[in-house]
Amino acid sequence: MADSSFDVVVVGAGPGGYVTAIRAAQLGMKTAVVEANHLGGICLNWGCIPTKALLRSAEIYHYMKNAKAYGLSAEKVDFDLEAIVKRSRQVSSQLNKGVGGLLKKNKVTIFDGWGKLAGGTGGARKVTVEKDGKVSDTLTAKHVILATGARARELPGLEADGKLVWTYKDALVPKEMPKSLLVIGSGAIGIEFASFFNTLGAKVTVVEVMDRVLPVEDEEISAFAKKSFEKQGMTIMAGATVKGLKKSANNVTVTVEQGGKSQEIIVDRVISAVGIVGNVENIGLEGTKIKVDRTHVEIDEWCETGEKGIYAIGDLAGPPWLAHKAEHEGVICVEKIAGLKDVHPLNIRNIPGCTYCHPQVASVGLTEKAAKEAGYDIKVGRFPFIGNGKAIALGEPEGLIKSIFDAKTGELLGAHMIGAEVTELIQGYGIAKTLETTEAELMHTVFPHPTLSEMMHESVLDAFDRVIHM
Template structure:
């Protein structure tokens, strides 16, 4: 065998798996047809956060008088410069992964990898040639792409996916965002913040539909106040992009509505990249676009593993990384614990931010728990008031019988940096009382976690 391990795909699942494998002494190669770091580093998590930071800075400028700062003249968005900064941040991160590959002595093969037979991968190299390489173990980490609906065909110009939304040649005056998950809401917030007229169309009754309903309702109210038009319980029937403006035909509870916009962004989820990688030829089992794996990401074929967006579980970068580490440690003969998919944090980086983990209130009740719920609004937080960020709240859910920490739901400034406390507490099986008795620094936003736990047990001080 040429290698102990070949990883196909270098996103946050693949490159992390490769590094951990190298640490464990496995001779490793990674195959990537585009840029190291995959979608997350190059076209997803990282460059979008750069765009959102530019929007936040622009909002600070526009509201500087709220902080006692007068600016002569008005702020102006240089859209090209905003996009250029975002691309620069992404390029820097991708170069960082290149460095990590060299540091860990991982061979990078630029091309498209395909399972050929047991232990054999055929690579169509980017220079057009083809070669075969062999390994004892192969990990598929091929990720996903923007999902395309038949009634919202993407042309990459007027009807686009998230990738084009990051590199538009000019700022659109109007945009319809179809779908209100994390990707849809983040782009809606970004473009609205810099002056684009934005409409969000969501098929379900709540935006960010995976979140607790109370978070969804409050975020919708805040985003509407910011100027975003939001239609829930609505379905895009068709898009006519033949004219200067796209005509988006939307079916709502009250009938049909036609919305005109320069750009239509389809943000209705992702499709997995499992075509053409040799699954059928080797007999790897799939179901509904996902590769079937066990708790340690082994497929039904010995020596073939799969992680990330193409397997069960949440399609999130940090999930893919965790899966990659568990998979490689098992391959190396260690005994890692299976991943707890009910303790995975989810984050949406609009403003205010959304962060959550575990059961929603509705899901906890449906699971049969008798619950205690504590909520603490940021309007009662000294740090939030000082920061001028009083929107939102922390909501915690506990099992009334044993005090088990069932879930946390946060809406507010910087809450994506606060949710890790809850993930760790749940991992360590902390109870509500242990959270209350853990002294939190003052003044911080994180005090709201302690106060919300106290509220659940009628011990809250600052309400």
């Protein structure tokens, strides 16, 4: 058992943890990262990346089935589920190895095991590393950054069994294609899986307890998404609650209550996607001044907890539960520790959110409703995909781009999109918000033609009654 001293020890090597460790090392700090499972964490191994690989396969399958619309011919179009899953796992494996290479390149020491706070004060914080039930190493650090992430929430009576009732992990590696599927929850995770299985031919039902699908999105975008999903054959049940599951040998009878009425729906499989809970257990929080609120660690604007010298980032520190939020928090945290002057607290209004369903959904900043509730006098611009030449040429004429401005100052308050490739387009608005751009700068910006990005320009123009192509 070795006793090693570091400037920074990061517990958890997910997207937040490994990026934090690399940045700390770049800043000249002797850095270690402790990881019990996979480098890259849930995002790389069981979340963001493998789901996108699955969705890409489904997207190509969709285009192959609709080849005739593009003047092409494709006969006997089919898919191999095992091969789709294998490709997804290979993508994750490749990136997992890449993370290891990046950490090694930046001279970050990797400890394989379970990291746990073990006391100490000031510049002598201790972290134990447990492997196979035994403490393999004890690390001492001036600063400890907790990046232990989160896991799927399970509701009483709706627990996953890996066979008939799946979590996101089970849904990533299906052994056979279900003919029918019910998804509990219509957030990003639930809708992405609903989109994947629906595109491959499953009869999909989505049950959402809130009054609309994708409830964190702008109401107008949610309504557009619902119509699109239903047009594709999905059944969307908003304002509904799953009251129980009755399993048989090969299917599940789901009791759903909606509008005061109850009904039973029989499906092959159920996916539970009802949120996440922070991994706060068994990481040594007991006896510290660290406060936990609803499974998430409370932090200040620099990610420091109530215990000096201990920090928390990413999903462990609360919403929004996004990999890019975790990465940015980690960078802010270590740059502040290093004493850099040009460090700014994270503004969650400037964090884009993306959902990779079909059609894609992306947003940044305030929704129209939130802007009004915050007291802003607003101007709203909209532009439909059907008015854009590139969208029509791509065969993707369904979609909408919406921008929201402060009527008094011209500040960009929010942007909301649904349609092809909007998860790539949204960063344009993300940059605009970080630069505190007003409508004037966006209007004066030259957008290339023909591109989908022109719709962003037109949406801005529309907010100020200057739209050209509508």
